Amino acid sequence: MLYGDQAYELEALYDQYLNDPSSVGDDWARFFASLSNGHSATQVNGATRTGGLAGERRKAQAVQQLVLEYRRQGYLASHLDPLGLTSPDHSRLDLSVYGLGEKDLNESFESGIPSMGAKPLRDIINRYEAIYCGSVGCEHFYIRNKEERAWLQERIESENFIAPLDKYTRLRLFEKVYQAEHFERFLATKYVGKKRFSLEGGESLIPLLDTAIEHGGETGLEGMVIGMAHRGRLNVLVNVLEKPAGIIFAEFDENYNPDTLDYADVKYHLGHSNRKMTRSGKEVALSLLFNPSHLEAVNPVVMGSVRARQRVNRDPDRKKYLPVLIHGDAAFIGQGVVAESLNFMNLKGYRLGGTLHIIVNNQIGFTTLPSESRSTAFATDLAKGFQIPIFHVNGD
Structure with a gap:
């Protein structure tokens, strides 16, 4: 996943690829070629898109930013409170924040999940909703150790994590x-x-x-x-x-x-x-x-x-x-x-x-409500300082 400065670097690399595909190396060339699925810049899955390659690039980056946000804050949209007393802000998961809309739901993009590959945006959203916004919400993106974070992410986003129980x-x-x-x-x-x-x-x-x-x-x-x-x-x-x-x-x-x-x-x-x-x-x-x-x-x-x-x-x-x-x-x-x-x-x-x-x-400490007893959104926020992954689970 890309942070702001990395996104600019990727865009510059893509511009370099457009000028000379051989200048970016075979791996990057294959990746950039996959963004248009082998079709022309304006013709993907048989449908005409506006904006050419620059528009395709912006959309691909927007989808990756959306995926990043699901991993980072998807837990805020998970169904955790059986009483409905709290409603955390999860507006960052709205398509419009990234310049995407209903018209883009049937277009294919890289999902960010190796086993899933490129899928229509609608399917990508449904998958990430099931992983991060169901009755279990996962917090792990603050973990600084890249290997630990990747290990967790691989398992959280696997089929086993959302597969029905036997x-x-x-x-x-x-x-x-x-x-x-x-x-x-x-x-x-x-x-x-x-x-x-x-x-x-x-x-x-x-x-x-x-x-x-x-x-x-x-x-x-x-x-x-x-x-x-x-x-x-x-x-x-x-x-x-x-x-x-x-x-x-x-x-x-x-x-x-x-x-x-x-x-x-x-x-x-x-x-x-x-x-x-x-x-x-x-x-x-x-x-x-x-x-x-x-x-x-x-x-x-x-x-x-x-x-x-x-x-x-x-x-x-x-x-x-x-x-x-x-x-x-x-x-x-x-x-x-x-x-x-x-x-x-x-x-x-x-x-x-x-x-x-x-x-x-x-949701109550003796006779005290959470809003009157702590300064954090969740009691578990204390664990973040120790780089501990957190799983929020709806007890019902």
Whole structure:
């Protein structure tokens, strides 16, 4: 993709090609020749265009600028808010900004996706809308490492990213969502008025964690250490770590005596460890660490736990153990320990090989709206400073 000064350089190179095609090298000559698909400047796909080669060049550049904008800000047009409370400005995706219009939709241009090649502008827009403006929005264009950015872009723009899920996967996801909803419904009915910090509205967290465990097992993951606050903790304990539900129900009982155990704490502070067998037959050790009533304080504890496991189990490549941190939207950007923990990411003595951060966004921090609690458009904007790719997902 081209920035402003690069666009001028390309235009100058194209002018040079028009004067003498042999002066720009074979690769550039083939590229410029493809802009007119082998036809004359005014005759493409059998239709006459005005403006000649200069007009063709401007249109091709305009399409490339539009593609660039989808990659850079397409997430602003994605369908993320089930409540419809926010509507970010995505006017830069309007065709008119680039001098394009309805009359250009049937003309063919290079799509910018190698597997797609040259396609009518209508198809190009539909493809980029599906990739960047659906129920998942991707932010990665600010990453300075070109190799990392290209690696992400190649996968985001692949067919696999937007391909429909197979029947088995859809049924598995439905099963996990149903389990999460059924659990919350039961607690709400059985233990009316009891403090439980429900996951309601964020039940998609359960199939997300299940998928991470399954995929991790297939790729050699041996252990996952999870840190999270109160919200949804009981659901994760039962439906992810498979802690016996009867124990949690007993903790709701008024006659429950925690002094009979080795710990005396509220149920939504407690952790659990288990070993889970994936569908592919791989065993993954799971640990949800105990958590105090201090949001995000568990983050460095999880990181230290994973680093210790990597060292004890001789995992120098840091691929066998995955830290997973689950945040609330207000706490992620509001608690200083989050930035302090992220700051360790590239330090030799603290490297973990990567952490999966999941923000469960219920669009309110205690009683405070996002517009009253942060100065950024998204809670995730904090991560941009650390060159971390961001995926916005509609939880519905």
